[in-house]
Amino acid sequence: MMSAVSDHLPTEPISAVGVVSSHIKALDDYYVVAQTTDGSDADLWKDGLFKSKVTRYLCFTRKPGPDVVVDMKLTDMKDALPEGFTHIQETLDTKDQAMRKRRLCVKLSPRATADTAVYDIQISAKSKYHLVHYTCIGEINNMGIWYRVGEVPHLQLSQQRASKVNNDAPSDITRTTIGRPSYEHQSSGSYTMTGQLAWKMMDGAAMLPLSTRVGQRKEPRGSLTSSQHPNDVLFRCDALCKKVCFGFHFVLQLVQLCIYIRYIRFEC
Template sequence: MAATEAAAPLSGVGLAATPEAAPAGWTAITASVEGAAANLGKGFGHKGGAFLCVSGGAEAAPGPVVTDVLVLSERSPQPPGYTRAPEFPELRPGLSRKKRLYVKLSPPAAAATAVFALQLSSRSKALPHHMKIGEVGNFAIWCKKGPVVRAPAEGQPLSAGLKQLSLSDQSARGGVRRGPEHEALADSSIYGLSAMDGVPFALHPRFQSKLRSSSTGSLADLSVKSLAYIEREYDYGFVVERTAAARLPPGVC
């Protein structure tokens, strides 16, 4: 089968002598994008065959991810930070190989980008949105990279008071008078809440001492006057002003 892009980064890249030799959890790439049989055996020194195989994806267990893949000649030194790709079954160490496959693995937390797919094509074909990593025989090997999406860190647990808060609770509206349009939205949105709803009132300790030292007797003597009482007490008919205005000559007015 041709490789398809995984929903999660690859966790391994290797070589299998046959598609059936790929271990459980690994998928062999048996065809190029053009549909040709993707046997890379001669290029990697295998007499019978060699098929690229990959592991990983959404169902893979948590672990390192593939961040880069290289195809180098057997005379090139092994790059720092890279490991030889596993082979199934493992070939004899002294066997000559024209090409060697190297893989770089990194923890997901330390990886900005990773390899999500490998593709094979003819050497003359270009694959959009893919990066060419080398050529083996009549094939070009391409990889597709993407950003590593990390799961958000778990936040602090909510307090019991916040868990019990309900937007539909009439008491949480704080007695604020609202129009009909706000009352219609209060049960299903945050319009029914103010910034001070649910915040208990408490006097700062600095002012509590002043309150205790003040005269409580004078506070007890205070009386509350109604609006009608105030209007009667301070009623003023402007009689003097009207009388004075009536005595003025007509030209002055």
């Protein structure tokens, strides 16, 4: 007979499986399988002939961690431990013997490398019941233990890798602009041209018309407006200073020429 527990897969895979001695006081973040799929007691220790005070219940957690449960097995005590599996020996709450007659084994794998993992565990009262989408690992005390497997999402890992690439990228990108000198902001609040470009401007800027040196922009003289950049104003002032210096240099050369002519005439 087929029995459907739930068609929806939980959002997170199981990260750990254990056994507790009581279902009343559950551990934090752990879900205790206290009942079978038909509502019966899911005690794994009980004996069919005698009522025992000892109880054992299977529990698991979906709390995200570095590992996930990828497989489960139920073996006899005398059988060898399957390769890669861990034997649940003690209860999580009292540290007593977890199970008798049979041994519950789980296999863990890093979540980053796991393709599939266990998402849910159910216990059925009768072996003739088959749970849809679930796999039976064996029987204990006339009860079957079933688990459901699903794919492990790696979207979070991809986002972390993309974030790491973005963080490793250089934050500052140097851009070279042709036709406008670059300025460096000083702590005093003023702007100065970089050394190499300043020398080039001094060599040829004085020989150009003022309209050419300011980028063919003719603006009325006055105070600095919100639309003007400090670089533009400083550049215009620098160009004007170059023109004045050139004129002064020209006058100085002319005076020296006149003195030289008079000196020649005096010698003659």
